[in-house]
Structure formats: structure tokens, C-alpha cells
Amino acid sequence: MEPVVKFDNVTKSYGKHVAVENLNLSIERGKFVTLLGPSGCGKSTSLRMLGGFETPNAGRILLGGKDVTRLPPNKRNVNIVFQDYALFPHMSIAKNIAFGLELQGHDNQHIHRRVSELLELVQLQDFAKRLPSELSGGQRQRVALMRALAPDPEVLLLDEPLSALDAKLRQQMQIELKSIQEKTGKTFMFVTHDQEEALTMSDTIVVMNKGKIEQMGDPNTLYGKPGSVFVANFIGETNLLRSTVLGTEGDVAALNWNGITIKAEQGGLTPKAGDHLYVVLRPEAIHCSAAEPTSVNRIKGKIRQRVFKGNHTSLSIEVGDGAVLNTLVHPSDVAQISGEDIWVGWKAESTTVIPDRHAHN
Amino acid sequence: MRNMFADAPRASLTAAYWAFILYLLLPLTLMMAMSFKGANYIAFPIGEWTFDWYVQVMQDKQFLDACLYSIMIAAATTVAATTLGTWIAMLIVAEGIRGQVVIFAIACLPAVVPGMISAISLRIFISTIDMPTGTMAIILGHTVHAVPFVVVMALTRLRTMPGNLVDAARDLGADSVVAFFRVTLPYLWPALFGGMIFCVLLSIDDFVRTFFLGGYRPTLPMLIFAKVQGGMSPEINAMATLVLVVTAAVGLYAEYMTRRARTR
Amino acid sequence: MVTSNTTAGYGAPRDAAVPRYSTRIAKIVNSSLYRHTLGAAVESRWGRLILLAGVPLVWLIALHIGPIYQMLKISLLSHYPVQPGVDSQFTLANYRLFFSESLYFSPLIKSFIFATVATASTLIVVYPVAYYVAKVVRPEGRSKALLLLLVPFWAGELIRTFSVIMLLANRGAVNVLLREIGLIDRPIPMLYTSFSLGFGLVYLICLYMLLPLYSAIEKIPTQYLDAAADLGAGPFTRFRKIILPLSKDGIVSGCCLVFLTCIGVFATPMMLGGPNTVLFPETISGFFHGASDKWPVGAAFALIMLVTALIAAGIFMRLVGGRKRSAI
Numbered sequence: 001m002e003p004v005v006k007f008d009n010v011t012k013s014y015g016k017h018v019a020v021e022n023l024n025l026s027i028e029r030g031k032f033v034t035l036l037g038p039s040g041c042g043k044s045t046s047l048r049m050l051g052g053f054e055t056p057n058a059g060r061i062l063l064g065g066k067d068v069t070r071l072p073p074n075k076r077n078v079n080i081v082f083q084d085y086a087l088f089p090h091m092s093i094a095k096n097i098a099f100g101l102e103l104q105g106h107d108n109q110h111i112h113r114r115v116s117e118l119l120e121l122v123q124l125q126d127f128a129k130r131l132p133s134e135l136s137g138g139q140r141q142r143v144a145l146m147r148a149l150a151p152d153p154e155v156l157l158l159d160e161p162l163s164a165l166d167a168k169l170r171q172q173m174q175i176e177l178k179s180i181q182e183k184t185g186k187t188f189m190f191v192t193h194d195q196e197e198a199l200t201m202s203d204t205i206v207v208m209n210k211g212k213i214e215q216m217g218d219p220n221t222l223y224g225k226p227g228s229v230f231v232a233n234f235i236g237e238t239n240l241l242r243s244t245v246l247g248t249e250g251d252v253a254a255l256n257w258n259g260i261t262i263k264a265e266q267g268g269l270t271p272k273a274g275d276h277l278y279v280v281l282r283p284e285a286i287h288c289s290a291a292e293p294t295s296v297n298r299i300k301g302k303i304r305q306r307v308f309k310g311n312h313t314s315l316s317i318e319v320g321d322g323a324v325l326n327t328l329v330h331p332s333d334v335a336q337i338s339g340e341d342i343w344v345g346w347k348a349e350s351t352t353v354i355p356d357r358h359a360h361n
Numbered sequence: 362m363r364n365m366f367a368d369a370p371r372a373s374l375t376a377a378y379w380a381f382i383l384y385l386l387l388p389l390t391l392m393m394a395m396s397f398k399g400a401n402y403i404a405f406p407i408g409e410w411t412f413d414w415y416v417q418v419m420q421d422k423q424f425l426d427a428c429l430y431s432i433m434i435a436a437a438t439t440v441a442a443t444t445l446g447t448w449i450a451m452l453i454v455a456e457g458i459r460g461q462v463v464i465f466a467i468a469c470l471p472a473v474v475p476g477m478i479s480a481i482s483l484r485i486f487i488s489t490i491d492m493p494t495g496t497m498a499i500i501l502g503h504t505v506h507a508v509p510f511v512v513v514m515a516l517t518r519l520r521t522m523p524g525n526l527v528d529a530a531r532d533l534g535a536d537s538v539v540a541f542f543r544v545t546l547p548y549l550w551p552a553l554f555g556g557m558i559f560c561v562l563l564s565i566d567d568f569v570r571t572f573f574l575g576g577y578r579p580t581l582p583m584l585i586f587a588k589v590q591g592g593m594s595p596e597i598n599a600m601a602t603l604v605l606v607v608t609a610a611v612g613l614y615a616e617y618m619t620r621r622a623r624t625r
Numbered sequence: 626m627v628t629s630n631t632t633a634g635y636g637a638p639r640d641a642a643v644p645r646y647s648t649r650i651a652k653i654v655n656s657s658l659y660r661h662t663l664g665a666a667v668e669s670r671w672g673r674l675i676l677l678a679g680v681p682l683v684w685l686i687a688l689h690i691g692p693i694y695q696m697l698k699i700s701l702l703s704h705y706p707v708q709p710g711v712d713s714q715f716t717l718a719n720y721r722l723f724f725s726e727s728l729y730f731s732p733l734i735k736s737f738i739f740a741t742v743a744t745a746s747t748l749i750v751v752y753p754v755a756y757y758v759a760k761v762v763r764p765e766g767r768s769k770a771l772l773l774l775l776v777p778f779w780a781g782e783l784i785r786t787f788s789v790i791m792l793l794a795n796r797g798a799v800n801v802l803l804r805e806i807g808l809i810d811r812p813i814p815m816l817y818t819s820f821s822l823g824f825g826l827v828y829l830i831c832l833y834m835l836l837p838l839y840s841a842i843e844k845i846p847t848q849y850l851d852a853a854a855d856l857g858a859g860p861f862t863r864f865r866k867i868i869l870p871l872s873k874d875g876i877v878s879g880c881c882l883v884f885l886t887c888i889g890v891f892a893t894p895m896m897l898g899g900p901n902t903v904l905f906p907e908t909i910s911g912f913f914h915g916a917s918d919k920w921p922v923g924a925a926f927a928l929i930m931l932v933t934a935l936i937a938a939g940i941f942m943r944l945v946g947g948r949k950r951s952a953i
Binding site: 094095102103104105106107109111 | 645646651654655668
């Protein structure tokens with residue numbers, strides 16, 4: 001199926017600073033796509049280019065097959081939900097939502113119907129005549145979303161819309177946003193630097209760094225099989241074990257990590273002895289016990305730090321020659337781990353390996 | 362709380378404030394009182410109190426004409442100055458325009474130049490463009506005088522406008538013109554209202570420009586000035602009091618409206 | 626149709642009126658007239674630029690700069706308005722005339738002196754009041770306190786000048802009062818003197834000084850003063866070392882504004898001054914009203930006044946205000 005949005009070799013620079021470099025990205029219709037990355041990675045710039053607020057220096061942007069690269073924002077069929085909502089302060093929220101519809105030339109009845117529909121979608125029917133200043137942050141957020149949806153754009157752009165909300169409200173809104181996206185079937189392009197948010201809501205995540213795409217895929221893949229150190233570090237907590245290959249046995253490689261021998265599944269790679277790799281080991285994949293476990297990888301270590309985090313306790317465990325593993329234990333298992341000594345273990349299939357690009361392989 | 366000021370300075374400062382208020386209001390109060398004098402000359406004590414002067418003034422054709430004339434000029438000035446001032450302010454805040462500081466400086470020029478010189482330069486100017494002295498020239502002069510104030514008021518308000526508002530409007534389908542009229546202008550309105558009142562007051566009170574640019578028909582200040590030259594009389598007090606009361610009422614109304622808008 | 630069982634929303638059972646949306650906008654924007662004029666203009670960058678900058682720039686150049694430019698041009702001519710048969714040439718004679726006789730330059734000097742004295746007096750009189758409103762009055766009461774001060778302001782230059790007469794006339798309030806309480810036998814002639822002019826000037830301009838001072842003093846964080854008092858500074862020390870320096874910007878802009886206004890007052894000297902107080906504006910006016918063909922001289926004098934006033938203000942700003950540029 002034809003992608004609804006296509007960035008074709010798009011480059012954008014401000015003077016000497018290159019914000020986006022040769023971006024090639026296709027977005028499928030009806031999906032919730034998130035651009036994820038640290039500040040300055042180019043995600044907001046890409047969004048704004050799609051919205052029409054920045055013009056690429058090179059490349060094309062296609063929307064529904066049409067080249068919209070040079071079109072001004074008012075002529076594109078995309079709408080943005082701004083980070084600070086940008087609701088028109090002198091208009092009631094009904095009029096705010098109706099703004100785009102009025103410009104599309106619909107008659108009064110149609111506009112009224114659509115506005116009421118949208119207000120109902122977010123349970124704000126009773127607030128129709130209120131001004132934005134009379135609403136709470138979360139309510140304004142919803143109005144901004146409905147205003148952007150009203151003109152029925154092909155793609156809805158959301159520029160870190162939840163960053164101004166407090167934690168609880170944020171979580172609530174994440175669920176609501178996802179539900180609205182599913183109900184309306186619209187393509188959402190979401191920008192955020194919060195990886196948890198991205199994992200919660202997205203169908204597809206595009207991880208960006210320094211103006212380029214690091215990796216693109218569904219949340220499971222990105223979490224479980226990160227393709228680079230950057231992605232591994234950025235998404236979720238992880239232990240990155242820098243190791244050297246000792247040898248391979250079928251699908252499993254034996255590696256030397258800080259003097260300890262560990263086994264890891266090779267995935268798609270074919271490493272030779274002497275290659276340098278990173279083994280990505282998530283904290284929750286490590287099993288802690290007082291007695292020696294039976295898993296392929298088992299190491300004795302000493303607990304150096306415990307941090308209580310509510311639904312789990314984080315442990316920093318020193319193994320071997322000063323190497324540290326971060327892991328976590330559930331409240332029910334904490335009682336077992338009383339002393340300093342502890343055994344950690346994990347399966348070879350629980351890890352992913354990433355080549356070390358900086359080493360001379 | 363403010364114990365630091367609970368000593369001599371506080372009491373004397375309060376006294377200074379009220380003494381100053383007295384100083385400001387005293388001459389005006391005296392002027393108003395004198396308008397009720399039941400005699401043909403200016404002198405205290407008042408003696409006989411009467412409304413006769415007011416009756417006379419309200420029936421004075423010349424006075425009524427001057428009132429109408431002043432109001433008409435004020436209205437025209439307000440429309441012109443508000444439009445121009447807003448336009449200039451929009452130019453100054455627009456993105457991608459260079460030399461904004463220079464434009465702002467030129468816009469403020471008439472407010473910096475002493476009134477007399479402004480009036481003279483305008484007198485010369487209209488002569489070089491073959492415009493006769495009279496109503497149009499007065500309106501022109503008042504407008505030039507008022508524009509800097511409108512610009513400053515509009516600019517102050519514009520700078521508080523979130524940059525995203527116009528972007529949001531354009532995103533939803535509005536072109537620059539529609540965005541201006543549907544988003545920017547309503548946002549500006551409180552400042553423009555204040556500006557308009559300011560224009561009205563500035564125009565009604567203006568003397569020096571009217572003096573040089575006007576023709577035979579007098580505005581209110583010109584009328585009062587001419588009468589003073591002709592000899593003091595409580596009649597002039599009555600006229601002045603009327604003008605004072607009306608302009609004070611306009612000013613207070615504007616303050617009240619501004620205050621209401623601010624608490625929304 | 627959307628229904629809801631509340632009355633605050635749009636779904637009230639009693640077939641509530643459908644609100645009216647601005648449907649005309651689309652009609653206007655899509656109309657042929659709009660599309661061919663404004664619509665086409667805003668589509669191109671140049672169109673937008675002309676729409677935005679055209680009128681303002683024309684106005685600014687023609688009417689803000691234009692008159693000053695014309696004044697300069699005329700001041701360099703020998704004759705204006707140009708009569709048929711007479712040749713008008715470039716000359717500096719008009720400027721030379723200024724320096725030639727005391728009759729011409731002493732009014733300017735007088736204007737400067739009056740303006741300076743008036744500015745200084747106003748500063749001293751108004752500063753405590755500005756301080757009071759900015760710091761002593763509680764924040765909620767400040768706008769009311771200011772309002773009371775602004776009310777006389779709206780009356781206008783002429784009326785306020787006129788009202789001073791009631792105070793200072795031979796049978797005005799002051800003289801009558803002094804006579805009633807037996808301090809004097811005959812009225813003190815206060816009108817038409819330097820004193821009455823000075824008084825009237827201060828009366829007129831004190832509010833122009835108030836607002837810049839007020840806003841500068843208000844910006845001084847009260848914590849500074851608290852901290853100073855905490856460290857043992859008395860009220861005068863606090864004033865000298867904290868309030869005064871930090872309000873410098875307000876003092877400079879207030880004084881400049883007031884000075885420039887004083888230099889240019891026209892009606893007040895005519896109404897309150899006397900034969901000894903011929904100020905420069907009156908001198909200049911003499912070249913315009915009545916005698917024709919003296920316009921170039923008037924223009925030259927006006928320009929001299931403008932330049933000297935601006936230089937004086939500029940020097941003051943540099944001296945007192947330092948190298949910072951203060952916005953007017």
C-alpha cells in the first residue's frame with residue numbers, strides 16, 4: 001500500500017548546523033508512528049517540515065502521493081497539535097475546534113454536528129462555550145487535539161504534546177491518545193524524547209540521532225533487539241557488556257567479558273573469534289538467587305547498592321573484576337536477597353548482540 | 362511585613378503623595394469653582410453662585426461648533442492613527458524583517474521631537490505638498506502625533522502573543538490575511554482600545570499643532586485660547602470645566618474597561 | 626443529533642439554538658474577488674512583503690522623516706514660499722542670523738534655562754511621589770493610587786495652563802487667601818512672570834516624569850532594600866546606595882522626556898509668561914505667523930532648537946545613564 005507520508009532524501013540545515021541529513025522515511029496509513037530521540041536529533045524539525053513550517057534544503061516530502069515540499073501550511077492536509085496547545089484565547093473551545101471547518105467552507109449544520117461529535121469524543125460537551133483560560137491543562141490538550149482532527153487531515157502531527165502535563169495525567173492522556181487514534185483510524189505522527197511514552201503508544205518507533213534514523217521498528221523489536229548501542233541505551237534500561245568473541249558453537253557464541261566467560265545467541269551476526277561485540281542484557285532478564293542457578297550464564301557477585309523503586313528494587317551487583325550488572329528484583333523476592341553475596345544468571349537467548357562499530361573488526 | 366518602612370520615611374512619603382494630589386487638583390478645582398461666579402470678572406471669593414455661565418455656554422453656537430469640530434477631528438485621527446500604528450507594529454514584529462530597530466526609531470520620532478518643532482515642520486510640509494491649512498492638515502498633524510503611542514501600545518501587546526497562535530491558524534487553513542483578522546487583531550484589541558482612547562484625548566487636547574495647521578474654524582483648545590486673549594471671564598471657566606469633565610470621564614471609562622479586560 | 630442531559634452544553638432537550646459559526650469567512654476567501662486580489666498577494670513572498678511594509682514605510686518616510694527633511698531644505702533657501710520673479714538660492718544666511726543678535730539667541734538660552742530648571746524641580750517634586758506609589762503602597766492599591774494622579778492629566782495642556790491662572794492671579798486663590806489672613810495688603814503680582822511660567826511648566830509636565838520614574842522604581846526588587854536594612858542601612862543610605870542608582874534609567878528617560886517637552890511648549894509661555902519671558906518657540910512662531918517670506922529663517926531656528934535639544938538630551942543620557950541605551 002502506498003505510504004501516506006514519504007520523506008525522500010530530505011536534508012535541512014541551519015547555517016552550518018545540519019538538523020536533518022538525507023532522511024528517508026515512509027509512514028504507513030493508519031499507524032501511530034513516533035519519532036523518538038534526544039533533543040537536537042532532528043525529530044521536531046522533521047515534523048515541522050511535514051507541517052509546512054520549515055522548508056527542506058534538499059529532497060522532497062510526499063503526502064498521499066502529492067509533492068507538498070513547497071506548499072505553505074494552510075494548503076497542506078496535515079494538522080499539528082502544538083506543545084503549548086496554542087488555543088485561540090478569545091474564542092470558546094467550540095469555536096476553536098470549528099476554526100478549520102469554517103475555512104473549509106462547510107455549512108453551519110455540518111460544523112455544529114462535527115464539533116459536537118468531537119467534543120463528545122473527549123467528554124467536553126458541557127464546556128463548549130468556555131474559553132481556553134477556564135480549562136485545565138489536560139482539558140486544553142484534548143481541545144487542541146480535537147481542533148486538529150476536525151478538518152479531517154491525512155496525518156495528525158503531535159509535537160511533544162504531553163510534556164507539560166504531570167506524570168499521572170500524562171499516563172492517562174497516553175492511553176486516551178492511543179484510543180482516539182484507534183477509533184478514528186487516523187495516521188498519527190508523534191514526537192517525543194520520552195522512550196517510555198513511545199513504547200506505550202506507538203505502532204512504529206523511529207529512533208533518531210543527530211539528524212539520521214538509527215533504527216525503525218515496532219516497540220518489541222526495538223526493545224528486545226536494538227540494532228545499535230545508541231538505541232540499546234536510549235530505550236529502556238540495559239547492561240551493555242563489551243566483550244570479545246572466543247568462539248562459536250552453532251547459534252551460540254562464547255565471549256569473554258571482563259575475564260568472565262558468557263554465552264549469547266548470535267542473532268543474525270556471524271562473528272569470528274577475536275571480534276568485539278556488545279551484549280545487550282536487560283535488567284529484568286537477570287535472575288537473582290542466593291543459591292547457584294542452573295542457567296547457562298551464572299556468576300557469583302556481591303550486592304553493592306540497593307534502590308527501592310516501589311514495584312521493584314534495583315540492585316547494582318559487582319561481578320568478576322569490578323564489572324557491574326544492574327538488575328531488579330520483585331518485592332516478593334527481596335527477602336531472599338539479604339546478605340551481600342548473590343548469584344546472577346541468565347539464558348543465552350535473553351540477550352542480543354550488537355557489533356562494536358568503533359572496534360577494528 | 363514591611364517594618365522597614367514603619368518609620369519617618371513612610372509618614373513623610375504619604376504626606377508627599379497627598380500634598381502632590383492636592384497640588385494637582387487644586388488649580389483645576391479652583392477653575393471649576395470660578396465657573397459658577399455670578400459676576401463678569403475673575404476674582405476670589407466667588408460671591409454669588411450661579412449656573413448662568415453654563416447656560417450661556419451651552420447655547421453658544423461657536424462653542425458647540427468647536428465641540429463638534431474637535432470630536433470630528435478626534436474621530437478621524439483615531440481611525441487613521443490606530444490603523445497606521447497597528448500596521449507599523451505588525452511590520453516591526455514580523456519575522457525575517459531587518460532593520461526593525463530603525464523602523465521603530467523612526468516611528469517614535471514625532472514623540473521625541475518637541476511639539477513646537479513638530480508643528481512647524483508639518484506646517485512647512487503641507488506647504489510643500491500644496492495642501493492648505495485646515496481640517497485635513499489638522500487631522501494629518503494629530504495623526505502623526507498619535508501614531509508613536511499606538512505603535513508602542515500595540516508592540517507591547519504583540520510581544521506577549523504566543524508565537525504559535527498564528528502558526529496554528531495557518532496550519533488550520535488560514536492565509537496570512539485571515540490569520541491577522543481572526544487571531545492577531547482580536548488578541549490586540551485591548552491594547553488598541555487603550556490606544557484609541559489615547560488618540561481621542563491627544564487630539565482633543567492638542568493646541569500647538571492645531572495652531573499652526575488650522576484654518577479659520579477653531580477647535581476647543583483654540584477657542585479657549587482665543588477667548589483668553591480677548592479677556593478673562595467665568596464663561597471661559599465654564600467651557601474649560603465642561604471639556605475637563607468630559608475628557609476625564611472618557612479617560613476614566615477607558616481605565617475601567619482596561620481593568621475589566623485585565624481581570625478576564 | 627447529539628444529546629446530553631445537561632443544560633450547559635449544546636445538547637439541551639429544548640431544541641436549543643444551533644450556535645452560529647463564521648461560515649462567511651470561507652465564502653469571502655474563496656470568492657473570486659478575494660482570490661484575485663489579497664489572496665494572490667499573500668501567496669507570494671513579495672506580495673506579502675508589499676502588503677505588510679508598503680503603507681507603513683510610505684507613511685514613515687513621508688510623514689515622520691519628510692517634514693524634518695523639508696524643514697532642513699527650506700532653512701537653506703533664501704526665499705520661501707517662492708514668488709514668481711524671485712530667485713531662491715541656497716544660503717546659510719538664515720543660520721548666521723541666529724548668531725548675529727541677542728534678540729535671536731537669548732530666547733533659546735532662556736528656553737534651555739527654563740527647561741533645565743523645570744526638569745530639575747519636577748524631578749525633586751515627583752520622585753517621592755513615584756517612590757510612594759511604587760514601594761509604599763501595596764500592589765493591589767497601586768493602580769488606584771496611579772489613577773488618582775492621572776485624572777488631571779487627561780484635561781490637556783491648555784486647560785491645565787488656564788487653571789494655573791486661577792491660582793496665581795491678582796485676585797486668584799493665593800493672593801486672596803494671603804490677604805484674608807492678613808499677611809499682605811496688596812496682591813503680589815505672580816502672573817506673567819518667570820515664576821508663573823515655571824510653576825505652570827512644572828504643573829504641566831510633572832506627570833511625564835512620574836510614569837518613567839514609577840516604572841523604574843517599581844522594578845527594584847524590594848528584597849534588595851530588605852537586605853540592606855537587614856545589614857544596618859538606614860533610610861537615607863538605602864536611598865543613596867540602592868534606590869537612586871537602580872532607578873537611574875527611569876530618571877534619565879523621565880528627564881529627557883520632560884526636557885524635550887519643556888523646550889517645545891508653546892501655549893504655556895504665551896498664557897503664563899510675560900514680556901520678560903519670551904521663549905524661543907514664540908520667536909520662531911513670529912517668523913511664520915504674520916510675516917511671510919521669513920519661513921526659511923523660522924525653519925533654520927527650529928532646526929537649531931531641535932539639534933541643540935537633542936544634543937543636550939544625548940549628553941545627559943550619556944553622562945547619567947552610562948552607555949546603556951534606554952528605550953523611550
